[in-house]
Every structure is written in C-alpha cells, then in structure tokens.
Amino acid sequence: xxxxxxxxxxxxxxxxxxxxxxxxxxxxxxxxxxxxxxxxxxxxxxxxxxxxxxxxxxxxxxxxxxxxxxxxxxxxxxxxxxxxxxx
Amino acid sequence: xxxxxxxxxxxxxxxxxxxxxxxxxxxxxxxxxxxxxxxxxxxxxxxxxxxxxxxxxxxxxxxxxxxxxxxxxxxxxxxxxxxxxxxxxxxxxxxxxxxxxxxxxxxxxxxxxxxxxxxxxxxxxxxxxxxxxxxxxxxxxxxxxxxxxxxxxxxxxxxxxxxxxxxxxxxxxxxxxxxxxxxxxxxxxxxxxxxxxxxxxxxxxxxxxxxxxxxxxxxxxxxxxxxxxxxxxxxxxxxxxxxxxxxxxxxxxxxxxxxxxxxxxxxxxxxxxxxxxxxxxxxxxxxxxxxxxxxxxxxxxxxxxxxxxxxxxxxxxxxxxxxxxxxxxxxxxxxxxxxxxxxxxxxxxxxxxxxxxxxxxxxxxxxxxxxxxxxxxxxxxxxxxxxxxxxxxxxxxxxxxxxxxxxxxxxxxxxxxxxxxxxxxxxxxxxxxxxxxxxxxxxxxxxxxxxxxxxxxxxxxxxxxxxxxxxxxxxxxxxxxxxxxxxxxxxxxxxxxxxxxxxxxxxxxxxxxxxxxxxxxxxxxxxxxxxxxxxxxxxxxxxxxxxxxxxxxxxxxxxxxxxxxxxxxxxxxxxxxxxxxxxxxxxxxxxxxxxxxxxxxxxxxxxxxxxxxxxxxxxxxxxxxxxxxxxxxxxxxxxxxxxxxxxxxxxxxxxxxxxxxxxxxxxxxxxxxxxxxxxxxxxxxxxxxxxxxxxxxxxxxxxxxxxxxxxxxxxxxxxxxxxxxxxxxxxxxxxxxxxxxxxxxxxxxxxx
Numbered sequence: 117x118x119x120x121x122x123x124x125x126x127x128x129x130x131x132x133x134x135x136x137x138x139x140x141x142x143x144x145x146x147x148x149x150x151x152x153x154x155x156x157x158x159x160x161x162x163x164x165x166x167x168x169x170x171x172x173x174x175x176x177x178x179x180x181x182x183x184x185x186x187x188x189x190x191x192x193x194x195x196x197x198x199x200x201x202x203x
Numbered sequence: 204x205x206x207x208x209x210x211x212x213x214x215x216x217x218x219x220x221x222x223x224x225x226x227x228x229x230x231x232x233x234x235x236x237x238x239x240x241x242x243x244x245x246x247x248x249x250x251x252x253x254x255x256x257x258x259x260x261x262x263x264x265x266x267x268x269x270x271x272x273x274x275x276x277x278x279x280x281x282x283x284x285x286x287x288x289x290x291x292x293x294x295x296x297x298x299x300x301x302x303x304x305x306x307x308x309x310x311x312x313x314x315x316x317x318x319x320x321x322x323x324x325x326x327x328x329x330x331x332x333x334x335x336x337x338x339x340x341x342x343x344x345x346x347x348x349x350x351x352x353x354x355x356x357x358x359x360x361x362x363x364x365x366x367x368x369x370x371x372x373x374x375x376x377x378x379x380x381x382x383x384x385x386x387x388x389x390x391x392x393x394x395x396x397x398x399x400x401x402x403x404x405x406x407x408x409x410x411x412x413x414x415x416x417x418x419x420x421x422x423x424x425x426x427x428x429x430x431x432x433x434x435x436x437x438x439x440x441x442x443x444x445x446x447x448x449x450x451x452x453x454x455x456x457x458x459x460x461x462x463x464x465x466x467x468x469x470x471x472x473x474x475x476x477x478x479x480x481x482x483x484x485x486x487x488x489x490x491x492x493x494x495x496x497x498x499x500x501x502x503x504x505x506x507x508x509x510x511x512x513x514x515x516x517x518x519x520x521x522x523x524x525x526x527x528x529x530x531x532x533x534x535x536x537x538x539x540x541x542x543x544x545x546x547x548x549x550x551x552x553x554x555x556x557x558x559x560x561x562x563x564x565x566x567x568x569x570x571x572x573x574x575x576x577x578x579x580x581x582x583x584x585x586x587x588x589x590x591x592x593x594x595x596x597x598x599x600x601x602x603x604x605x606x607x608x609x610x611x612x613x614x615x616x617x618x619x620x621x622x623x624x625x626x627x628x629x630x631x632x633x634x635x636x637x638x639x640x641x642x643x644x645x646x647x648x649x650x651x652x653x654x655x656x657x658x659x660x661x662x663x664x665x666x667x668x669x670x671x672x673x674x675x676x677x678x679x680x681x682x683x684x685x686x687x688x689x690x691x692x693x694x695x696x697x698x699x700x701x702x703x704x705x706x707x708x709x710x711x712x713x714x715x716x717x718x719x720x721x722x723x724x725x726x727x728x729x730x731x732x733x734x735x736x737x738x739x740x741x742x743x744x745x746x747x748x749x750x751x752x753x754x755x756x757x758x759x760x761x762x763x764x765x766x767x768x769x770x771x772x773x774x775x776x777x778x779x780x781x782x783x784x785x786x787x788x789x790x791x792x793x794x795x796x797x798x799x800x801x802x803x804x805x806x807x808x809x810x811x812x813x814x815x816x817x818x819x820x821x822x823x824x825x826x827x828x829x830x831x832x833x834x835x836x837x838x839x840x841x842x843x844x845x846x847x848x849x850x851x852x853x854x855x856x857x858x859x860x861x862x863x864x865x866x867x868x869x870x871x872x873x874x875x876x877x878x879x880x881x882x883x884x885x886x887x888x889x890x891x892x893x894x895x896x897x898x899x900x901x902x903x904x905x906x907x908x909x910x911x912x913x914x915x916x917x918x919x920x921x922x923x924x925x926x927x928x929x930x931x932x933x934x935x936x937x938x939x940x941x942x943x944x945x946x947x948x949x950x951x952x953x954x955x
Binding site for chain 2: 126161
C-alpha cells in the first residue's frame, strides 16, 4: 500500500487525517480515490483535470514532471507540495 | 565521500569561452547589430500606483526618425491562463501586463509605452512627447501594510487562494500556504526553552552586471527572431509566443553571452515589446535597459516579515518550530513564499513544526528568483534562533547544529524525506577547518556560523555531439552559460569518451538547433545538462561499437568499452580518437545525442564561518575572514565551484550589510543606481576561502549536485551571529548597515 500524505490545508476535508494508505497505479488513481474518501479534495489540487500548476507531486522524494500519469509503487510515499523555481 | 579518480573531472582546464570574454570578442545582446536596426526606448511610469486615464502618442509618432510607437493597446488580450515554464509557472495575463501596463501602473518604472526610432536619443525624445494622463492612487510598499484590510488594492479581482479554497473578499494576498508536521503546539508546551523573534529583510536586487537587452526582428512571413540576454532560450520563446499569441514554432530565440542572471533573467520584460515595435516598423529593433530601469522594472527578490519560534529540550534537541512568513510578491502574484516556507526548517530535524506563509502584492516591481529564492530570508531568522538556543543552553553553536542537523531519512516540514545528503559532512569540514580552529581575538570582534540549503532540480536537458574527422567533438547544448557551464558539460563528455576537455568544442545553440533545454537555474545545468552530455557520449559509443564490428569483422557484443573510453575486442584496443578517425575514413560520420529529465532534487547543503569587526563609533562592519563550505557532490571543475561559492557568498554579504531598496514617501525608489545601491566591491570583502565537500550524488553518473544557489543562503545569518558575538546586539533587520547597527547598539546599551 502506498502512503499518500494529505496536505495540511486539506485536512479539513479529511477530518484531520494526515495520511492514508491506498493501492494506486498512478497519481490520477490516487487523486480519484482521495476524492471519493474526501469529497472536494480533487477540486482543491487539480485544474482542468491535471495537478494545479502551483503544485508538484513528490513520489519517494522525487519531484515528478509527469503529473497525473506518474507511477506510484506499492510502498511509495506521495506528497503534494508547492511548485518552486530556482535562480 | 567520493573517492573515484577521474582523468578530466576534477581538473581545471582553461574555459572554452575564456579568450573571447577576456579580449572583448564575446557577443552580448547589446553588441548585436542588424541592417536597418532601430533603437527602442520604453516610457515608464513615474508613479507607484495609478490608473492610466489616457495615452496620446500623436506627437511622438509625428517626430522625424520615429518609426513605431506602441502602448498596452497593441498587446493582444491574453487570457487568465497559467503556463508551465518548466521551472515554475506564470499567469500569462500578469506576464503581459508586466511587460506593458494596461489600465493601471503598479510600480514606478512600469512600462506604459515604447518607441522605435533611428537612434535611441530620438526614441527617448519622442517618448517624452507621449502624453499619459494618470489618476494617482494610494500605494503601499511594506508587506504588513499591504496585508491590512484597508490597504489599497492592486488587483480588484484578486482573492486569497488557500490550496484551492478561494476567499470571498479581494485582497493583496494571492496565496496562503500552511504546513504542519507533528503537533507543534504540544511540543512547545513540553519544551524546556523557547526562543522567538520577529525579523525583517529589505528588497534587494540580483545586481547582474549586464542590463536586460534584446534585439527583435519580426519578418513579414510571421517569423520572429530574437537575440537576448536570457537564462533560458526555450522559456523565453514560450513566454514571448504566449504573450504575443503567435505560434511557438514561429519564434527563434538566440541566447547571446550573458552578463549574469542569478534568477532575474528568466522572465521576459523587453522581448514582446521589441517584437511588436519590429512588427509595426518592419525593421529590427534593439532595446537595452538602463541601470535605473533594471532596478525599477526588473525583478528584485522579496522583502519580508518573519516571526519564527523554536523550542528545545535542555540537552539541545530542537523539538518544535513555528514560522509565520509574509513575502513581497511585487506587483503581481507569484513570489518566493513557497520555497521560503519549505526552507525555514530545512537544515534541522524538527519533529513538530507548523509554518504559515503569505505571498503579498504591493507597489514594487514583480519579484523574481534570486539564488535560492526565498531561502536566504528564512535562514537569517532560523540560524540566529539556533545560535540563541545554543547560547542560552550553554552549548557551542556548532554542537547544536551537529546535534540537530538533517540527514538521510529526516522528514522536511513539507513532507518528503531526504535521500543521502551532506549537511553533517559540511559541519564536520567546518569543525576541521583552519578558520574554525584559529582563535579570533581583539575588541569588537566576533565569529558567527550558519548553515544553508537549496533543493536543486533536474528538469529537461538535451545534448548532441558531432564527431569531426580528426576525432574531436562539436558539442551542441542549450544551457545559457552563466558560470562556465560549457566547460563543465564538455568535461563530462570528455571523461566518458576518454578525451581531453580541449578535444570538445562546446556551443550553446539557439531554439532551432539545440534540443529542448530548461532554464539555467535551480543549480541544475552541470547536473542535468552534464548528464545529457554523458548520455550523448554513451550513445556515441554504442553507435561506434556497431560500426566497429563491421571494421573488425566481429559482433558488436564482442566489443567492450573501457572506463578510459577505449574500445577493445579480440586483444585489440584503440582509443576513441583512433577509432573515430578510422570510421570517418571508412565513410561513417557520427552524431551522438541524448535527452534527459532527471526528477530528483540534488539537495545542496553548506555551512559558513564569518569573522567580523564592528566599529562602535559608526556601526560599520568589516568582514575580517570568511570561509564557505559546500557539498558539491562531485566538483567537475573545482575552480568554477569555488567561483560559485565565492560569488554567492559575496552577494549574500551585500544583502546582509548594505543592499536595500530605499523608498521615498511617494513609494518610488530613491536609489536606482549603483552609486546609491551599495553592492560590495573587492575593497569590501576579504578573499572568500572555500572548502568543497564531495559526498557524491547517487542520482548522477559522476555524483554532481548543484552548487550555484546555496552559498547565498547563510551569509546574513552568519554575519548577524558574528555581529552578536562582537557587540552583544542581536540584529533582526536586513541590511545590517552602519546606521541600523549603530542605533541597535545604542539601544542595547541603553537597555542595559
């Protein structure tokens, strides 16, 4: 089971739950499952069906550029964090 | 630590572009001259905040020598769409309005019109004849004032976004971020010691030596060609195409040599304007900013207000952290608050933490990245509080850092855990250094240390290498070379092929010739484009094995490639050059290529030591000695790594001691020149000693991490800690300039 961390700003939707364990093939699958568990979550982190440009997905501490199609492994750790740029 | 011995990597060859640069032959944008080229001049707002009631360009257009005049009305309407620029994203409507104001000007220096004429003097005179009627509005330039409910609004339709939840009322706060890890409130309850302070930092500029410049040539067939000073030719192409609403494939961007960027030359400012002037006039147009334009109209880094709190056990274990951060975004949303929040506790393994961050619009130029954007501000706060904890607990400031330093497996406040990293190794190098082990004595003198971090990123890079008939290589890549990256990339190709750095002729291509490559930023080029060059070399070797199999009448599988790049089969061994010559003579010509998209952060950590002497009569700080330590993973060209460490440190020293935007009562900048905006010169800083730590990055074939950004992070904190140790005065506001420090010392003496 992969561990998906609920961003602190969305924990109002998860009743304070900080993370959930689920089986997901990719980020889209995980987001869809999260939205079933916590209705409204998808709308908060997605724009036009993709991860919002202001966010990025960290899978096992690697920032993926593949968005919704990024693969999730059975023991992966997934975070939704702000997108950043360097100088 | 890395122990592998290389032939080329780790050596210090002369840079390929060195001769052209020291003899003045290198072509910068302002050197570019095209037949029939016109000069452009941008008319800018004298007000910090005003509504543009009307613009009359008729007198300017009637002037002899004037070929085109444009205003915001000439820019296409760009929808409110966010575009991914590879490293970060931008709202195109804001980007367009920042290039040329529409209904409102939001800062002094905001472009309102532009003229193209036969020379720049005529263009400037014509611009003076443009009549702009303004309705001056109330303005705001301090972040806390801009957050007030009754603050003048910059954007009537802007509401706060809290991770997708939109506020109902408009404000100047486009983004609120919130992070939690563990239970900070409970941890503070249980802490033996709590320290808390408020900190302020001033707006500072990247201060690159070359002002922004562009040449644009808009053909009648719709093709637009741009020569420019940019950190990313491909992102420049995308931004320009999006703002002008023209096909991306119609735009060709040629990156000229660049005189510094530090994050400030990623956003387009002049390119769409020059393109529209060129389109309207039918002639190529060149525009170059003055230094005042650079200060007033191109991206500074955010000023900030921060309230940070740390809790610790009596043994020095830091158990709780809390931060409330408000950063300038400038005139448009999209500042550096995200990385600020993510870096505030990035050096310390704190089990319980909570961070709130606010991006705040105000009447300053739109902020842009500056070396480790957002990290220097928070390090100024956190690194001082760590020192204060140590002092109050009777611990050594190095010991408390060693005790709490993040390492592999530590979880950041934003969630992800660190892979193998090198902060502890940097602190150990600090502990072993001659500087740390040499006592500092004398009145009014103090020593301070601080740590720093920047993520580093991979993104997309490409490389292609063409083999010449003599076995040398022409390497084509797309990373604008700011700090010697051409040579660092060439060295990695030379290493894999068994060649010398001088056998490689590296060139930075334009957007029509080079493969897609993201910006030179994020400390990524030597890491990612170097990886592309390495893979291109591997591709070449694979092709050569196949072709050599025909020459040697064997199977490709029988041919092995050695660590030195030689090819062996059946007892025969030849080097790369020898085989390349043989293959060329046999009618084979070779091009190796690769594209890479590494996604792993490179996690650059560093630590620094500062010795200062403070003049009690004036508050002037003299930096006596300074050592910068950083984990480079593997230093490809140690001289360039040392240069990055020294350059970043000196910029951080300037930020710490002198640099700031002074605002007058009408919220216009008072010191938009290098005479009045005080950057450090060689007379202000000692030789910056460097120590390169090499822990090896497992995600790169040679172990490279990024090095460009981290060195600017610790200096303000290290110097503040040194000043405290020299004067017993804790400085919580940047810059720690003589008048501010003198006043703080007087106040400190009075309170005693």
